[in-house]
Amino acid sequence: MIGPPARTAGRLLLVGxxxxxxxxxxxxAFRPTGQAITAGLWPNSLTLDNFRRLFAALPIGRFTLNSLLVVAAAVPLTILTASWAGFAMARLPRSTQRRWxxxxxxxxxxxxxALWSSRFLVYNRIGIxxxxWALIAPAFMGSSPFFVLMFYRAFRRIPPAIYDSARLxxxxxxxxxRQVAMPIARPTTLAVAVLAFVLYWGDYLSPLLYLNESRRYTLPVxxxxxxxxxxSDYPLLMAGSLWASVVPLTLVVLAIVAAALAERIRARHQRSAVDATDTRY
Amino acid sequence: MNRDYDRRLRLLLLPYAAGIGLLFVLPALMSFALAFFRYDSLSAPRFAGLVNFSLVRTDSLFNLSVVNTLALVLLPAPLRVFGAFLAALLARGGRLRHLLRAAVFLPSAIPATAFALAWLWILNPLYGPLNRLLASLSLATPGWLADAQWARPGLALAVLWLVGEGFLVCLAALYDVPRDLEDAAAVDGAGAWAILRHVLLPFLAPVILLLMARDAVLLLQESFTLTWLLTGGGPYYATYTLPQFIYEAAFDRLDFGMASAALWALYAVTGLILALVYTIARQWQIGMSEEEFLL
Amino acid sequence: MRRIIWLVPLLLLFACRQEKPVVSFMVFGDPAEYAAYEALVAAFEAENTDIDISLTHIPSSKDYRTKLATDFAAGTPPDIALLNYRRVPGFAAAGQFEPLGPYLDRSDVIQRADFYPITLDSFTWQGEVVCIPQNISSLVVYYNRDLFAAAGIDEPGDDWTWDDFLAAAKALTLDKDGDGTTDQFGVGVEPSLYRIAPFVWQNGGRIVDDPTYPTQLGLTRLPSLQALQWFVDLQTVHGVAPNRLEEAAIDSETRFVQGTTAMYLNSRRGTPTYRESAAFDWDIAPLPRGQQAAGILHSDAYCLSAAAKNKDAAWRFIEFANSPTGQTIVARSGRTVPSLIAVAESEAFLDPAARPARSRVFLDTIPDLQMVPLISTWEEIESTASEEIERAFFGDITAEEAAILARDRTEEYFTLGVRP
Structure with missing residues (x-):
């Protein structure tokens, strides 16, 4: 028998x-440059030196801008195409649904x-x-079937009566x-947006394989x-890693806070019928 | 009217369909076909019959890479799914659930390269946090990535932190378990363990199995980023995997034919995993109906 | 409102499509080296306002070659690439570079006679100069003068021997706090074929069986093997270089820059970085002498892609980079030992105010320089052989085993390789 205190302790352990x-x-990342890594784990003082060195070593600003450009294009596109596909799949006849x-x-x-080498050839053939564009290309198809299935799942939960009345x-x-499905699936949209952001922000292989000019590089590269x-310059490496991680980390935390708040509000409004499935965060 | 509506629906499906065709089906077909050609992308492909296959089969590095891949992918996958399930179970409700959800997802949210570099530091053989911890507990401190024996366990350890996707799926699946089923069991006096075994697991078995297969596929890619950045396949090929063989064949030696032939092996491995999952499902008579397939 | 939001990504997509006629130029190296090429590009653009140079920078020279190969496969190679002479044959054999000999002959800025002959030889493929060499570097010993003074030993002379080198390395390897682990190492060196080659030559050995028509590695022959054994012993027997775990924890070059390794073997490439980062007094010495004098050529050149759209504009940049003006700019950064004799002998390179004080060492070794054989598969040969040398260096296998494995594993590359 696992009691609630044990569960809370388990949760804390996992969080740690x-x-x-x-x-x-x-x-x-915040370790002073003067403190050799041989001298203990804890920094004896905190410093931003490593971030200064980071910006001096590489055009980090340019790379950050590229990363932002990619997600700014890819995330909305992903939501658009993935929700279209999910919506169509949810509304098509049963047999077609199953096939998709x-x-x-x-x-x-x-x-x-399996797709690296031949996508490389395809991209070069079509000139991107x-x-x-080579980094953004998958966004035109919803980025991942996973996202399409998430939308599909959300749209299928909407009672057909609602669709029918809209049609009438x-x-x-x-x-x-736009007016019926998307507003109801807002939590899913949030989830897909965060996941797509994480996907494109962290994409290392596409720039590695498909880009050739360093001015187009993104943060993972x-x-x-x-x-x-x-x-061996671990403080510098960790400063770079932290810099590249800050935006997605903030986003995840914000999304979870938003989901938590929404859950609380909804619980207050309709205590009986909590559709908890859509709040995945 | 109805036909027209359906046609418009299909129009919405078009980008997805075209994308699958252009970005998945076409490249896959190309790589299947290219395996029969010598091709460096600089000159026209030359038909070569089965030459690429025999080149790949007799390449000792290829055989080694397959073995390493199986070790690096098949071992952590069940552990990761188990971990994701466990975390989801704890994150389903109760206090601190939001904090736990954030924490479990965080390692998956940071860029894979940042994650890899963090582990380069954590696994540093002399000054890294992990070995400092082990030393303070008077335990042996392995050389991790620098040691041919310990490089694979080191990488397997690192990927255990990347359970984000599995965690989300498990969490969603757990919400789908009808509440009354659990409540009924609880009323009957079943403990948490019994509920897990007799209610949750049977209900979630298909999802978990499917996740296992997906996780193995995902690991193929994740393990490449890690090995490419952390070990370069070393020390002395201890972490040299099939993705690296394919990468080097295609992008270093520009031997797209041989890379494609090696891809056949990759598809075979994937097929094997899927077959395994299917067999287990049949064996345990786990329902794989479409209804349960849908996450 | 909502409609406008969807427009944002489209606008962004168009924003990143701005095409401008440019000459692309790809280099490798540390940020300090990169700065030298930025200065070069700036100087060129100031004089040639009609040409725009786009500079791409890859830090690691190994990844650099993969990147270049991939770019050729994609049909989008950089117009100009800086490349080491060991890596040129792989591309030259596939006809991917435009031979620059004819351009050089037509130039009224630079002539063949201006260059050290061995530099042009090392970039000659099928009787034609393919790329224009920018430097004539070689392997030297960078040393920390402060650590030598602290240990109370003499700094290396111009004619020091292997024994002197080992004695100094031993004296400089210290366990300062007596905890049983070494805190300061005498030597740092990358265990690779490229690094052991000059020692093999100094001992009368060969790295390949026949330098003019190589068919296998020559490390198994006695003089070669003796040199390999001496090199490996530095770590396995004398412990004056970090072992595998120590090297993995902090690499030797970082240790040298941090002042915890006394001597580091590198070419001129290290100079800009050490000038910038080393907080101690340092200098260079020639390689210690064996039975005979020998050094190894390190030379990089500007290569013009055969697929370049605007070859004349690209050549104007290459010509500028290798004119006395251009080579002076890069030499001042410390990055190069200039391939132009006049610039190498000038104050730009021998600047007494800049470290290393003994820069002339690089010029004095030029008569003894040898080069690795030119063969299209040299990259594979070198990396495969280096894997075995590294294993021997860290004590996994003996020097003999490494020599045999290296010879056997590289055999097929000699068969596949194309020679000039």
Missing amino acids: LFTLPLLFMTLA VLLSFLVLMVPGV GGTL DGAGVLATW ALQLLQQLGR
């Missing part, structure tokens, strides 16, 4: 365990590795190799999607460059 890498990263769900699962099972009011497909500059 999962934040440990981040903790070590942070400790090293199965196809989506199959695509999920294709290892990314070497440009930021003369709303077309797009209007139904910058970290690789940093490591090539000096693989």
